[in-house]
Amino acid sequence: MAFDFGTQKIGVAVGQTQTLTTTALPELRAKEGQPDWNAVAKLIEEWQPDAFVVGVPVNMDGSEFDMTQRARKFGQRLHGRFGKPWFAMDERLTSFDARQQAQGQRKGLVDSIAASLILQSWFSEEWPRLLKDADNENA
Numbered sequence: 399m400a401f402d403f404g405t406q407k408i409g410v411a412v413g414q415t416q417t418l419t420t421t422a423l424p425e426l427r428a429k430e431g432q433p434d435w436n437a438v439a440k441l442i443e444e445w446q447p448d449a450f451v452v453g454v455p456v457n458m459d460g461s462e463f464d465m466t467q468r469a470r471k472f473g474q475r476l477h478g479r480f481g482k483p484w485f486a487m488d489e490r491l492t493s494f495d496a497r498q499q500a501q502g503q504r505k506g507l508v509d510s511i512a513a514s515l516i517l518q519s520w521f522s523e524e525w526p527r528l529l530k531d532a533d534n535e536n537a
Contacts, residue, residue: 412445
């Protein structure tokens with residue numbers, strides 16, 4: 399399950415590791431960066447994810463700023479509350495790409511489309527590495 403963290407809205411997407419496909423879910427509302435944790439718990443109960451991927455914003459030069467730390471803290475809270483591993487994923491330009499993809503669709507999906515793009519990137523960049531590491535441990 400992936401999240402595009404924001405202080406007012408949090409995009410959510412789920413993915414399937416067998417097919418490497420993702421689906422955007424309805425966005426969650428947040429108040430000053432705090433989601434309704436009961437709503438998050440319901441999503442987790444419904445979808446039963448094995449892990450969380452959180453988009454971590456960085457500047458184009460790779461430097462961090464306030465929202466970077468807030469997104470990391472959100473990932474840590476997910477792990478602490480639900481006991482599942484979380485992975486940070488660079489989310490540069492995903493909101494821009496999501497806005498382009500969302501043209502003509504419901505306005506309330508832009509952040510969740512961004513979460514879907516974050517998860518697709520994670521599947522492309524990080525998932526193969528995890529599989530390789532698991533294979534090396536079992537060898």
